[in-house]
Amino acid sequence: MLGGMRSRHISRVIAASPESVYAYAVDPAHLPRWAAGLAQAEVEVRGDVLVAQSPMGEVTVRFVERNELGxxxxxxxxxxxxxxxxxxxxxxxxxxxxxxxTIRQLELSDDEFERDCQMIEDDLETLRSLLE
Structure with a gap:
């Protein structure tokens, strides 16, 4: 059964400067190290798009432009x-x-949503452990 359109905010506090956390997280070369839900191997950069092999198959990722706001x-x-x-x-x-x-349920079943939320929790915990 598909759930409704729910959002969940998942956060992690990291004992490092916001600037250093942002600089690490925005670097495509670092994605496979901390974003297992998104990238399982080296990320290919094609212009402003990243191509990654994910648990779901090949995905493309487009970040907003680098900015001073984090x-x-x-x-x-x-x-x-x-x-x-x-x-x-x-x-x-x-x-x-x-x-x-922020993760949104959209078309996911409740079980898929919980699985995705756990994946984000794990990824943010990995990011924390790498930067502290």
């Missing part, structure tokens, strides 16, 4: 041709930086 929003085009927008942001936090990822 915004890492990105569109992921799935093998089906469907594009999913993923809002993501690095913010200053009293203990360093906070990474906030």
């Amino acid at each position: 915004i890492l929003d990105h569109d992921v085009t799935l093998p089906s041709g469907e594009t999913v927008t993923n809002p993501m942001r690095v913010m200053a936090h009293p203990d360093g930086a906070e990474v906030l990822f």
Whole structure:
């Protein structure tokens, strides 16, 4: 059964500067190290689009332009041709930086949504462990 259109905000505090967290996360070469849900091997850069082998098959990823605001929003085009927008942001936090990822249920079943949320939790925890 498909759930409704729910959003969930997943965040992780990282004991590092927001600038260093953003610089690491925005670098395509680093994606396979922390974003297992998105990239399982080296990412190919084609212009402003990244091509990655994901658990779902080949996906393309387009991040917003690099910016001073810590915004890492990105569109992921799935093998089906469907594009999913993923809002993501690095913010200053009293203990360093906070990474906030918004996941939307859209066409996912409740079980698929929970699985995807867990994948994001794991990816953000990996990012934290790499940067602290």
